[in-house]
Amino acid sequence: MRLIRSVSALSAWRRRLDREGVFIGLVPTMGALHAGHRALIRAARLSCDAVVVSLFVNPLQFGPREDFSRYPRQLRADAALCRAEGVDVLFAPSREDIYPAGFSTVVTVPAVSRRWEGESRPGHFAGVATVVTKLMALVRPHLAFFGQKDYQQAAMIRRLVADLDLGINVRVCPTVRDPDGVALSSRNHYLTSAQRRAAPVLYAALRAGGAALLAGARSAVRIRRAMQRVVSSEPKARLEYLAVCDPETLEPLRRVTDKAVLLAAIRIGRVRLIDNMLIKR
Amino acid sequence: MRLIRSVSALSAWRRRLDREGVFIGLVPTMGALHAGHRALIRAARLSCDAVVVSLFVNPLQFGPREDFSRYPRQLRADAALCRAEGVDVLFAPSREDIYPAGFSTVVTVPAVSRRWEGESRPGHFAGVATVVTKLMALVRPHLAFFGQKDYQQAAMIRRLVADLDLGINVRVCPTVRDPDGVALSSRNHYLTSAQRRAAPVLYAALRAGGAALLAGARSAVRIRRAMQRVVSSEPKARLEYLAVCDPETLEPLRRVTDKAVLLAAIRIGRVRLIDNMLIKR
Numbered sequence A, B: 001m002r003l004i005r006s007v008s009a010l011s012a013w014r015r016r017l018d019r020e021g022v023f024i025g026l027v028p029t030m031g032a033l034h035a036g037h038r039a040l041i042r043a044a045r046l047s048c049d050a051v052v053v054s055l056f057v058n059p060l061q062f063g064p065r066e067d068f069s070r071y072p073r074q075l076r077a078d079a080a081l082c083r084a085e086g087v088d089v090l091f092a093p094s095r096e097d098i099y100p101a102g103f104s105t106v107v108t109v110p111a112v113s114r115r116w117e118g119e120s121r122p123g124h125f126a127g128v129a130t131v132v133t134k135l136m137a138l139v140r141p142h143l144a145f146f147g148q149k150d151y152q153q154a155a156m157i158r159r160l161v162a163d164l165d166l167g168i169n170v171r172v173c174p175t176v177r178d179p180d181g182v183a184l185s186s187r188n189h190y191l192t193s194a195q196r197r198a199a200p201v202l203y204a205a206l207r208a209g210g211a212a213l214l215a216g217a218r219s220a221v222r223i224r225r226a227m228q229r230v231v232s233s234e235p236k237a238r239l240e241y242l243a244v245c246d247p248e249t250l251e252p253l254r255r256v257t258d259k260a261v262l263l264a265a266i267r268i269g270r271v272r273l274i275d276n277m278l279i280k281r
Helices: A007-017 A035-047 A075-084 A124-139 A151-163 A186-190 A193-198 A201-214 A220-232 B007-017 B035-047 B075-084 B124-139 B151-163 B186-190 B193-198 B201-214 B220-232
Strands: A002-004 A024-029 A050-055 A089-091 A106-108 A143-147 A169-173 A237-245 A259-268 A271-280 B002-004 B024-029 B050-055 B089-091 B106-108 B143-147 B169-173 B237-245 B259-268 B271-280
Touching: A002 A007, A007 A089, A007 A124, A024 A035, A024 A124, A035 A050, A035 A075, A035 A143, A035 A169, A050 A075, A050 A124, A075 A089, A106 A124, A124 A151, A143 A151, A151 A169, A151 A259, A186 A271, A201 A220, A201 A237, A201 A259, A201 A271, A220 A237, A220 A259, B002 B007, B007 B089, B007 B124, B024 B035, B024 B124, B035 B050, B035 B075, B035 B143, B035 B169, B050 B075, B050 B124, B075 B089, B106 B124, B124 B151, B143 B151, B151 B169, B151 B259, B186 B271, B201 B220, B201 B237, B201 B259, B201 B271, B220 B237, B220 B259
Parallel strands: A002 A089, A024 A050, A024 A143, A050 A089, A143 A169, B002 B089, B024 B050, B024 B143, B050 B089, B143 B169
Antiparallel strands: A106 B106, A237 A259, A259 A271, B237 B259, B259 B271
């Protein structure tokens, strides 16, 4: 595995492959790799000749009161995981290399990103869209892999890649969960053990929404009420939002006809947790 | 020459060149080609293996009260010019192909584009940045050619290409002028012959600013005053702005030390005309 730490070295590596017809997969990450990332890397390894994992804790996607400075950084462990999984290039650029002085371009996808996480975290999705566009332009992958856990992010990136004709196939891989249903996330480590015991309520709420749908509920109000009841059963959980949406546009649905995505965000203490469930009837 | 009218056909054409090492030049235009465009095409022809001219009257970069619907459209004449100049591909996609239903990505470069034209034409530069990003992603040229006449646009595109690591060399070619100094522009055709006779005042004002600088003036106020005097000598001209700026950031300068760009916009009747002069001491 090659560890590449600069934009110029990555570009040079990529250019050398231009005439070789190598099929390239990209797994963009912020590091602190866990089994969810590993599943993305394995999916890439199975379908691509060369796998690039990018590792960049992107300051643009953190709000001023968010956890940028304490976000876990563990390059050695991440590199070991990548090596063990047969990654070809671990691209871990510096902040200055990605955002040199004078940097000022912003990529946004307002329609898909203004609601839900976008409302809770102003500027977050513009940060994601901007850095992903850059990574796509640098690595020029044929396939890019994202986790379903960040559903709205994945929907936004699909839209962005189509809109800008980036010519990249976006694969969204299933969320990896702990045995109690909690979606893996680097932010789970912020939870105390008592808080961690309360965390399964989030996925339980989504399952309750899914069950209501299977039992015949069609109105979003009823489905949301089923989810809400579960969340309010857990005193440690504070609800941020519950939504029943169109899986592509993320516009809220009043009634579910064929497919929907249930989105949920809660806070436990100061830790925000999000999860989702995609439902096709 | 191939006339390509769809995004998918252009992508297929481009992909076939991937492994050939062909050096590609792109000249993005809105059609109504004149000698200014011809100079860009010739510059591309001299330095590239394959030259692509794109022709797309981009609705996103026109304001609601601007001239989108009456902007000159003359595909046959444009194709003839391209053929005569040895263009390899004329890419003239439809509006629906570039902006299919659901399109919603926006690219902006606020720092460079908020002033001057950006202030006079809200949304204009976001429209330009978005379509240029798309064209760059589709054509993946090695070199892209822009005219200096739209100075702020060229500065924004330089910034955009660097920021998003598009890996494209941006060439800004000198403005082509009529013998009386008027910069060529498809919009000159909107002028009546009496208005056309008043149009040289714009470049005359820039020359006066340049002359003031050469004569030793350093303060932006004095240089602007020299330009202003010329504009106000022409009763048909209404001043929009005169600016003395940093050539890269387009921030206004108080004093000129080494280099500057003079930007000017006027209206003659309902026609807006812009021009500029780059000065290096």
